[in-house]
Amino acid sequence: MAYVPQGPRELGRSGVCVPALGLGCAPLGNLYTAMPEERAQAVVSTALDGGSGYLDTAPHYGLGLSEERLGRALAGRAPGSYTLSTKVGRRLRPLAPGEQPDGQGFVDVPARAREWDLSRDGIRAGLESSLERLGVDAVDVVYLHDVENHLREVYETGFPALAELREQKTVRAIGFGMNHSDVLARLVADLDVDVVLCAGRWTLLERTAYDDLLPVCERRGTSVVVGGVYNSGLLADPRPGARYDYATAPDELLRRARELAAVCGEFGVPLRAAALRFPFGHPSVAAAVVGAAGPEEVRDNAELFGHDIPDALWHALVDRGLLDGDLPLPTSDPRRPV
Structure with a gap:
């Protein structure tokens, strides 16, 4: 029987399950292209109807557009x-008079800064x-977002806030979300963090978080939500010109993704199915959040997530040098490498 992640899973000891x-x-x-309402x-x-009931957003996403659209979609649904x-x-x-919006990768954004x-x-x-x-009274989880260049303020005011x-039970779980797993590791070691959202650093193509962040999370009982499982697109469709980490993929990474x-x-097994499943080899990983350009991609991601992946595939990837032999694998045998 192949291993399939089962949920819901608690984020740290917060009582929040995803x-x-x-x-x-x-x-x-x-993001990158306009999506009709x-x-x-x-x-x-x-x-929501398909069971992917953990929704992650941010003011950064489309200068508030993502939150507004999500709020309209949630209207009338029970908060629980x-x-x-x-x-x-x-x-x-x-925006100030004469000021132009800086989409930072988002297009057709509201007139905000x-x-x-x-x-x-x-x-x-x-x-x-x-x-x-969002049109809600509360959210379950709040992350400090992309704060790697603002650590003094994080320690002095941001995280204490x-x-x-x-503590006041205004939110149930708190943490950090960013691409920099080394910074996340420092923050988890120093602070009482329920969960981190780590994007792009624990994937079929990158083990960085395994070397710095994941050991600290396992020791501290901090959960990990994985973002960027497709590394901006390269692991979804490894073709020339595909994105890796928000830029055009280098030739060496393109070659490895094709292998x-x-x-x-x-x-x-579709490559995307393997990319979705791989992070769950580590016990600290509670969930993966995946974007979608349309409802058909949502259904496709759900189908891929439940795809039957034989243990032999993971071992073959190790044997052929495409995964390091010390990495934990999402196999039916939960034993981890020593």
Whole structure:
């Protein structure tokens, strides 16, 4: 029997539980390309109706557009029927006269600008604004977002403000979300963190988080939500010009991704299915959040997530040098390498 992650799983000791497969809502903010409103609503509805009831968003995504669209999709749904996370650290403001929006990868965005604010009042005001855009009274999880260059403010005011909100039961679980696993490892070691969202550093193509973040999380009892399982697209479709880490993939990584796909094909397993499953070899991983450009991709991700992957595939990837031999594998035998 092949290993299939089962949910829901608790985030740290917070009492917040999430299904193993969640929906990343950056595409709702028009990431790289505009998404029609009707399609955005269908994405969320399909995820919720299909069991992917963990929804992750942020003010950064489309300058609030993702949160607004998600809020419209959640209207009328019982709060307890889904788990919702958003992020703080950047506040949004209206554009000044003559100022142009900086989409930072998002297109057709509202006339707003981002401003860093990790003060206590800024954290509280940022969360309140998110709740208004989402049309909800509370969210389950709040992450400090992309704060790797603001660590002094994180330690002095940002994280204490989040911890205060948790203590007051305004939010149930708190943590950090970013691409830098080494910074996440430091923060988990130093602070009382329930969960981290680590994007792109624990995938079929990259083991960085296994070497720095995951050991600390396992020791501290901190859960990991994995984002970027496809490394910006390379592991979804390894073709020339594919993105890796938000830029065009280097030739060496493209070659390796194509080799991974070839071996997966020998076992009748789509590369995307293997990419979705791989992170769950580590016991600290609670969930993966995956974006979708339409409802058909939501259904496809769910189908791929449940794909039967034989243990022999993982061992073949190790034997052919495409995965390091010390990595934990998502096999039916839970024993980890020593």
